Amino acid sequence: MVLKGKTLKDSVTFEGIGIHTGEVSKISVHPSSRKGIFFYKDGIEIPALHRFVVNTLASTDLGKDGVVIKTVEHLMATFYLLKIDSAVVEFRRGNEIPITDGSAKVFYEEFKRVGFEALDHYQTLFVIKEEFEIRPNGNFLRVKPFEGEKFAFEGYFPYIGLKRVEYLGTPTEALIGARTFCRMEDIPSLWIASLGKGGNPVNTLPLSYDLKYLVYSAEPAYHKLLDLIGDIYLIGGRVVGEIFSFKGNHRLNHQLRDYLIKKCKREEFVSAKAI
Numbered sequence: 057m058v059l060k061g062k063t064l065k066d067s068v069t070f071e072g073i074g075i076h077t078g079e080v081s082k083i084s085v086h087p088s089s090r091k092g093i094f095f096y097k098d099g100i101e102i103p104a105l106h107r108f109v110v111n112t113l114a115s116t117d118l119g120k121d122g123v124v125i126k127t128v129e130h131l132m133a134t135f136y137l138l139k140i141d142s143a144v145v146e147f148r149r150g151n152e153i154p155i156t157d158g159s160a161k162v163f164y165e166e167f168k169r170v171g172f173e174a175l176d177h178y179q180t181l182f183v184i185k186e187e188f189e190i191r192p193n194g195n196f197l198r199v200k201p202f203e204g205e206k207f208a209f210e211g212y213f214p215y216i217g218l219k220r221v222e223y224l225g226t227p228t229e230a231l232i233g234a235r236t237f238c239r240m241e242d243i244p245s246l247w248i249a250s251l252g253k254g255g256n257p258v259n260t261l262p263l264s265y266d267l268k269y270l271v272y273s274a275e276p277a278y279h280k281l282l283d284l285i286g287d288i289y290l291i292g293g294r295v296v297g298e299i300f301s302f303k304g305n306h307r308l309n310h311q312l313r314d315y316l317i318k319k320c321k322r323e324e325f326v327s328a329k330a331i
C-alpha cells in the first residue's frame with residue numbers, strides 16, 4: 057500500500073457548540089502542503105499526535121504550553137476516512153471542536169464539497185507485523201497483521217444488545233453518520249465531572265427503552281468505531297493491519313497508540329522508487 061499526501065482544496069469553517077464545554081466554538085480547516093495535521097490556538101501549534109494527548113476521559117483532548125483543545129476524535133476520524141494527511145485547524149473561538157450533529161457527517165460532507173488536492177509526499181504507514189492484545193479488565197483491543205486496513209468494534213449496548221461493526225477501507229453512511237450517544241444513567245456522573253454540558257437530543261443519541269431516535273440499528277457501535285479510528289489516527293499515519301476493539305474507549309485507544317508507535321514497522325516513502 058502506498059498513498060500520496062492529500063489536503064483540502066479550500067478552507068472550511070465550522071461553528072457550533074462543544075459537547076463537553078457547552079460553549080460555542082469556531083474553527084477553520086485550511087489546506088496545507090506540510091505533512092501532518094496541526095491545530096492552532098492562541099498562537100500555539102499543537103500537532104495531532106499521541107504525545108500531545110492530555111485527556112482521555114469522555115473525549116480525546118490535546119494540549120501544549122497551557123493550551124488545551126478538546127474532543128478532536130470525530131474530526132480526526134473524518135480526516136482518516138477521507139485519507140487527508142495534511143491540514144491546519146485554526147481555532148477562532150473557544151477550545152473544543154464543534155460537535156455538529158454528533159457524528160462525522162457535517163465535516164465529511166463539507167470536505168467533499170470543497171474537494172481535495174494531491175501532494176508530493178507519501179503518507180506514513182504503520183504496518184502491524186505481529187499479533188498483540190491489550191486486555192486490562194474485560195474489555196480489550198487486539199491487533200493483527202492484515203493486507204489493507206481493517207478496524208472493528210464490538211460491544212453490548214443497553215436496550216440494543218451485542219453489536220459488531222467494521223470498517224474495511226471504504227466508509228459507509230452508518231459509520232459517517234453515527235452520532236454520539238449517552239446512557240441515561242451516565243448523565244449525572246458526566247455533569248458532576250463538568251462534562252457533557254453541550255449535549256442535547258440533536259447531537260446525542262439517548263440510549264433508553266425508547267429507541268425511536270436510532271437512525272441505524274447499530275448506531276452506537278458505529279460511533280465507537282468512529283471514535284476508535286479518530287483516536288488511532290493520532291499515531292501520525294495510516295494503519296496497515298487489523299485493529300479489533302471489544303468495548304474499548306478513549307483511554308484504551310490511548311494505550312494502544314502507545315503500543316503501535318513502539319511496535320509497528322513505520323514506513324516513510326520518500327519517492328515512488330522506494331517501494
Ligand code: ZN
Nearest residue numbers: 129236279283
Ligand atoms: Zn465520539
